[in-house]
Each structure stands twice: as structure tokens, then as C-alpha cells.
Amino acid sequence: MRSYDRIDRIRSEMQRHVAEALRHSVKGYDLSEVTVTGVDISRDYKFATVYYTVMEGGRGRKETAGILSKVRTVVQSVAGRRLGIRVIPQLRFAYDDAMERGLELGELFSRIEEERKDGSKDSEKN
Numbered sequence: 445m446r447s448y449d450r451i452d453r454i455r456s457e458m459q460r461h462v463a464e465a466l467r468h469s470v471k472g473y474d475l476s477e478v479t480v481t482g483v484d485i486s487r488d489y490k491f492a493t494v495y496y497t498v499m500e501g502g503r504g505r506k507e508t509a510g511i512l513s514k515v516r517t518v519v520q521s522v523a524g525r526r527l528g529i530r531v532i533p534q535l536r537f538a539y540d541d542a543m544e545r546g547l548e549l550g551e552l553f554s555r556i557e558e559e560r561k562d563g564s565k566d567s568e569k570n
Contacts, residue, residue: 451485454529459483462494462535470515478508481540483541485533491535495540505539512537531542 463480477499484493498508512519516535524532 451487454489454527455483455485457525457527458485458492458533461526462519464526465519465522466515470518473515475508475511475515477498477503478512481542489529489531489533492538493536493538495538497540498542499542509537509539 448474459480459482466475466478466480468542479497479499480494481497481505482495484495485491496512498505505510520532520535523535
């Protein structure tokens with residue numbers, strides 16, 4: 445088995461186990477508005493970055509980041525046990541702003557298209 449197949453499998457399983465741990469194993473906090481969007485794991489499996497988003501209308505980004513920081517060790521322990529690997533990666537949570545950046549780019553492209561249409565109308569008049 446190639447090493448990247450294994451790391452891809454572990455990434456996928458880690459994402460699922462972290463999401464489940466956030467929903468079911470963290471007491472005292474409602475993290476139902478948090479969505480785990482991806483996981484990157486270092487080659488030596490010592491560190492994992494968990495990317496997440498927060499649904500609109502939920503807590504703010506800073507408040508959610510603070511809560512995730514507080515529950516990190518619980519989530520790490522639960523997900524690591526479920527994963528069943530010898531080295532349990534130390535988790536780091538990072539906000540995934542890809543969706544927001546995608547929306548901004550979409551708006552930018554729309555404005556450019558509108559400006560092109562307006563520019564072509566102006567050149568037709570001259």
C-alpha cells in the first residue's frame with residue numbers, strides 16, 4: 445500500500461471522528477453549528493490541522509475558536525482512540541474561509557462582467 449493511500453484514509457477517518465466527537469463527546473457546549481471541512485496530517489502523524497466552518501446565525505468565529513481550543517484535548521483523545529493508530533496527532537483547529545473567499549470571487553467576477561457589458565454598450569454608442 446502506498447503511503448499516501450494510508451494518509452488519505454487516515455485524513456478521511458480523522459475528519460469523521462473529529463466531527464462525531466464535536467457533536468457527541470463534548471459536554472457543556474453546543475457545537476452543532478460547526479462543520480469539519482477537512483483535515484491535514486503531518487507525515488509523521490504527530491500533528492493534524494482540522495479545518496472548520498461555522499454556520500451563519502451561530503456563534504462568531506472568535507467565540508467558536510475559543511471553545512474549540514478549550515475542548516481540543518477531549519476531541520483529540522476521543523478521535524485518536526476511535527482512529528486506532530499508535531501515534532495520536534495533536535490537533536490544531538483552523539477556520540476554513542474558502543467558502544467566503546469563493547463568494548467574494550464570485551461577486552468580483554459578476555462586477556467585472558457587468559463592467560464589460562457597460563463598456564461594450566458605451567463603445568457601441570460611439
